[in-house]
Amino acid sequence: MGNMIAAIVVLGVLGAAFGLVLAVASKIFEVKKDPREEQILSHLAGANCGGCGFPGCGGCAAAILAGTAPVTACAPAGPENAAAIAKIMGQEAPTGERQVAFVRCNGGLNAKKRFDYVGVKDCTAATKVAAGPLDCAFGCLGFGSCVAACQFGAMSIGPNGSAVVDPDKCTACMACANACPRHLIVSVPASKKVHVACANQDKGKAAMSVCSSSCIGCGLCQKECKKDAIHVVNGVAVIDYDKCVGCKLCTKVCPRDAILPAATAEEKEKYKAIKKAQAEKAKAAAEAKAAEAAGAAQ
């Protein structure tokens, strides 16, 4: 009995002593933390995806607090959370449309292969071997480095062998863009549906010979666009998303189907027929006008 009491007392005293030491230590070693950091952290996505460029969400929260990162630094958290963070930081809520990632290549199996690559299934590793197995220096290699980098299951290798983004799952963290050795992945507004799925800057024949769905910089789309929203820059068509209204006229004239969503042959024929009819009508109208003018002159 005495033994038991001794055990209880000794361990109790020991525990109390340690508890006291810890209590004192917590006062001595107290670190004043900005309560806002916790609040900001609670509004971040919590995926530790690293898309913001900081090591984990904690690092991002600290950077936002320090002012070295914008309140919108965490793309996956979305605009509501960015607004909440802005409120915590005493700033105006940022305005901006939701962005998603887009892969600027739809080549995949259409692209010509120079050799069969059998090494590690990683895009960066593949590009190190004789500059990659594709003839096209701008094409998606399809080994899925971006798929591995995506924390949200939004990336996959599409049926034609190049990476595709599921816009519903994408949070625009852009971790995939950092993983892509060919820098093919860009951030685009989620509401815009028409994109140029090629990044090949080679001119005409060079671009044509390496892939059957490459942009050759012919400029047909540029001529067709009524809103001045697509231009050939450095040998590849680029859409100005501020001007694009999504009419898809460019997809119907693209001879290479490099603008997504690619128009079917049927749609193209139909559009050609409409254009032809329009041209004839315009011609007839012009002729009639000319005849009328001639009649008036007489």
Add this chain to the structure above:
Amino acid sequence: MDQIFELLAITLGAILANNFIFSQFLGICPFLGVSKKIDTAVGMGIAVTFVMGLASAVCYVVNEFVLTRFGLEYMQTVAFILVIASLVQFIEMFLQKSMPSLYTALGVYLPLITTNCAVLGVVLLNVQSNYNFISSVVYGITGGLGFLLAIVLFASIRERLVFADYPKNWDGFPIALVTAGLMALAFMGFSGLKVW
């Protein structure tokens, strides 16, 4: 001189022949859990070494001057858990205040060590082997170094496993456990190590 030889024997034993992970099978949880990257493995290893050394010292004092004195040796396990838990808490607070860089480097691994059985193991083994204060501390630190060696080697192998061609259904823990088993076999070779 004898003392030095004893310490050398303890050191070699703790790091190689009686490695905590590969021959005593203590601390397997963090060994498997945080060995996916070399960086994190190094962090964990250093944190464990640090805590094992300190815990050995404090537990020796507690055992010698409190438990033995009151004839309460049978309460060692409970008392040592108490000591280790408070010690880790204390170290965490201390580091956060005085060495924030080390605190962020050790990060989440420090609190994890509270439940690391290698730490409890080392203090109980100290008592079992009747080590004096210096031997206890040396055994604690070198045992931690053995843990560091094991986890860093293991993490390096796991990083390279990505390039290995093994059946897909062995992915993850199965291949990690096989690797650990093979490493334990390799470390068994050190048990023939008899210098003194």
